Amino acid sequence: MAFHEVRFPTTLSFGAIGGPERRTEIVALASGFEERNTPWAHALRRFDAGMGLRSLDDLSAVIAFFEARAGQLHGFRWKDWSDFKSCLPSAAPAFGDQVIAVGDGQTRIFALRKAYQSGATVYHRPITKPVAGSVRAGIGGDEVFPDINYTVDHAAGRIIFNEAPEAGADISAGYEFDVPVRFDTDRIAVSVASFQAGQVPDIPVVEVRV
Template sequence: MEFTEVRFPEDISYGSTGGPEFSTDIITTHNGYEQRNINWSAARAKYNIAYGVKSDQQLSELIAFFRAHRGKAIGFRFKDWSDYKATGQKIGIGDGSSTTFQLVKRYESGGSVYVRVITKPTHETVKIYFNGTIKTDGYLIDYTTGMIMFTIAPSSGVLITADFEFDVPVRFDTDYLSASIDNYGSSSWNDIQLIEIKSI
């Protein structure tokens, strides 16, 4: 799978729309009862970036970016302005032997918790804490996978938390960019979709 760690232009993404999508099949019986079948265990984000293009210069930048990434072919980073920060996120508890931990973000509502794996943290934003005390060395960050790798395994019982910002790995959901320099922002091309890339 081809992917570049380049971020989609922030000034265009700022005006985009979109968010997480789930897949659920609903079967309704003749007496009105229903059964809901969850097809995806994790959400997949979708975005429409057409609304973020506000000038001829931005349109030219979008066309160049689309060509450079060959439409659907090559993935890239995207900043979701509605959800790009995480603070105090538990990423693990030390056991004295494990040295690698995955960045995650937890979404809590009532008694329910949804855990999202973060694979594209933003450079220079990750802070790691042991039992609430910031750790300034002794670990490496893989900004392409979201993995935190300690040189020495955290001691047993140590609570490991993190603050960070992150991007979403996406690709264009079209191989055809129908746009006009004279007609940016009009109804003739108000649907330029991006879709999150989910790893197997």
């Protein structure tokens, strides 16, 4: 399977329904207590691309995109309108949004991540598909600049500094990002008459690990 570095039309993903899915294994004990465990370190996101369709032209665009990806075969980028920034949805990404690592004086390559905090609990989500031109970075509280101080691997979600940041310095970043996904079906079934009457097809999309 290949991954195509192309984004599903954002005008169509805007109306989609979806979000993160976790997998939890629950065992009920004889005492009435439960044991809970998960085989997943990270959530997978699922969406319904059909919910964003509003016209036959939209449907035609989705079918063309589906055919170009060969159904489920090839992955692609998806903009999750509910969660696509390193900051709050109402703000613009800034270099200090997320602390992604601490320098050790030797490492030059750092993976992007986003922190989700509730109380004392923090979950770090790997960000593998940053949007080109959106990444800003900082070292030790000072902004550094692309090409002059670093480059970005937009296909893998990594910042590559020209020189290793000094030991103990916080490495921070701000960015917009996409979700790597694929279609979760090899078939799109639609009746034009039903579609014009308001019934949209189900076109499931699921996040993939990359």
